[in-house]
Amino acid sequence: MKPSYRFPQLALGLALALGAHGAAAEATPASPASPPAQDAAATCVNAEVIVLHGTNDGTGIDPKIGKIPELSKPPFSSYNSYKLLDRPKINICKGKEVKVKLPNERELAVNLKDILAPKKKDDVTRYVVSMSINKPGGNTFLPLLEVNAKASEWFFVAGQSYKGGMLAFGIKVLP
Amino acid sequence: MTKDERHHAPSDLELMLYFDGELDEPRKSEVDAFINADLRSQNKLAGLRINSAFVEAQAHEMAAGPSPTRSPADDIADLVLAKIEAEGPFARAASADPPAAKVIPFPARDTSKSGAATSAKVPARRETSGHRSRPANENARRIFGVAALAVAAAAALAIWGKQAAGPGAPSGVQVAQTAPSSAPSPPASPAPTAQPQVDVAAVSEGEEEHGVEVASVNFGAHMGSIFYVPSGSIEANRTTTVVWLADDAGE
Numbered sequence: 001m002k003p004s005y006r007f008p009q010l011a012l013g014l015a016l017a018l019g020a021h022g023a024a025a026e027a028t029p030a031s032p033a034s035p036p037a038q039d040a041a042a043t044c045v046n047a048e049v050i051v052l053h054g055t056n057d058g059t060g061i062d063p064k065i066g067k068i069p070e071l072s073k074p075p076f077s078s079y080n081s082y083k084l085l086d087r088p089k090i091n092i093c094k095g096k097e098v099k100v101k102l103p104n105e106r107e108l109a110v111n112l113k114d115i116l117a118p119k120k121k122d123d124v125t126r127y128v129v130s131m132s133i134n135k136p137g138g139n140t141f142l143p144l145l146e147v148n149a150k151a152s153e154w155f156f157v158a159g160q161s162y163k164g165g166m167l168a169f170g171i172k173v174l175p
Numbered sequence: 176m177t178k179d180e181r182h183h184a185p186s187d188l189e190l191m192l193y194f195d196g197e198l199d200e201p202r203k204s205e206v207d208a209f210i211n212a213d214l215r216s217q218n219k220l221a222g223l224r225i226n227s228a229f230v231e232a233q234a235h236e237m238a239a240g241p242s243p244t245r246s247p248a249d250d251i252a253d254l255v256l257a258k259i260e261a262e263g264p265f266a267r268a269a270s271a272d273p274p275a276a277k278v279i280p281f282p283a284r285d286t287s288k289s290g291a292a293t294s295a296k297v298p299a300r301r302e303t304s305g306h307r308s309r310p311a312n313e314n315a316r317r318i319f320g321v322a323a324l325a326v327a328a329a330a331a332l333a334i335w336g337k338q339a340a341g342p343g344a345p346s347g348v349q350v351a352q353t354a355p356s357s358a359p360s361p362p363a364s365p366a367p368t369a370q371p372q373v374d375v376a377a378v379s380e381g382e383e384e385h386g387v388e389v390a391s392v393n394f395g396a397h398m399g400s401i402f403y404v405p406s407g408s409i410e411a412n413r414t415t416t417v418v419w420l421a422d423d424a425g426e
Binding site: 069073 | 391395402406419421422
């Protein structure tokens with residue numbers, strides 16, 4: 001074999017190898033096809049809501065709340081005591097708004113906007129949840145908050161004034 | 176004065192001064208004693224005498240000549256100029272027909288075109304060149320173009336960078352990677368201003384993935400902040416999302 005033909009052959013082989021690798025990489029995301037199909041078919045998910053009252057009365061964190069270490073960290077640590085006010089479980093569905101009455105007479109409206117299938121191999125399903133807080137009489141306190149939540153992960157909305165302290169609520173999508 | 180200093184060799188200038196009788200005492204005596212003992216100095220003095228005699232003879236000849244007041248050197252400049260006029264290019268040009276070019280004598284000026292008083296040199300340049308002179312910096316347009324491109328690129332980068340930072344989170348919306356060590360206690364009372372909806376996903380684009388990502392928020396007439404509070408161990412690198420609203424006395 002003449003040395004002059006080796007380089008083109010090596011280049012051709014390298015190009016073929018790269019092309020095969022690229023085709024294999026593109027084909028990989030197709031493997032987790034079943035979980036997205038199952039989630040995509042679901043239109044409702046369960047969620048847990050926790051309503052807390054933060055004060056500085058020195059009573060500490062209510063044991064009924066459970067293990068939420070974030071309450072001891074900023075910004076929650078601006079209040080040294082947290083009391084559990086309510087812990088309803090709701091079922092939120094696409095296109096169907098669920099309303100939760102808050103202790104400060106305001107209304108929390110929660111809606112399941114979408115369910116996002118995982119984009120990558122190690123990614124998880126995310127739930128697009130939108131909510132708003134309305135005052136009595138129809139005025140809006142918080143017009144819109146939209147989150148992409150993972151299952152079993154808390155997210156909190158806090159800061160509303162309530163009885164000398166602060167009203168906070170958390171939402172966790174249940175798998 | 177030592178004996179050596181008395182007898183040190185005189186310079187040529189001192190010899191000439193001695194010959195002309197212009198050397199002062201006591202140096203004159205010293206030079207005289209030295210010359211008497213030095214053959215070389217005697218020869219120099221002899222040469223000075225010969226030159227002096229020659230110049231004196233010439234002077235006598237000129238004085239006895241037809242033009243006693245003028246020397247041959249006085250006519251050198253005239254002879255050279257006459258030679259130039261007879262054989263130089265000006266002689267040929269002067270002998271030829273005068274050119275058709277318009278010659279403006281210095282410091283006359285031409286006010287027919289500009290109609291304004293200008294310096295003497297400027298109209299002469301205009302007339303002789305026949306057209307408007309080219310700018311000294313021929314690359315002015317190129318430099319201006321490059322500078323304009325640079326300014327445009329800088330402006331584009333500034334705008335692009337501003338857009339990449341986010342669609343302008345309104346004042347009062349703080350997106351923190353981790354909660355501050357000191358509590359906000361309590362969050363500052365807001366100035367009730369209408370807050371546009373913020374696509375927080377664009378703001379936090381590029382940051383690490385959070386358990387719950389705030390995709391969009393509209394605080395309305397209030398202010399708010401978004402915190403990502405570390406949860407669990409540092410190695411776990413997990414955060415809990417907290418949206419903190421500003422609420423003046425529970426309005």
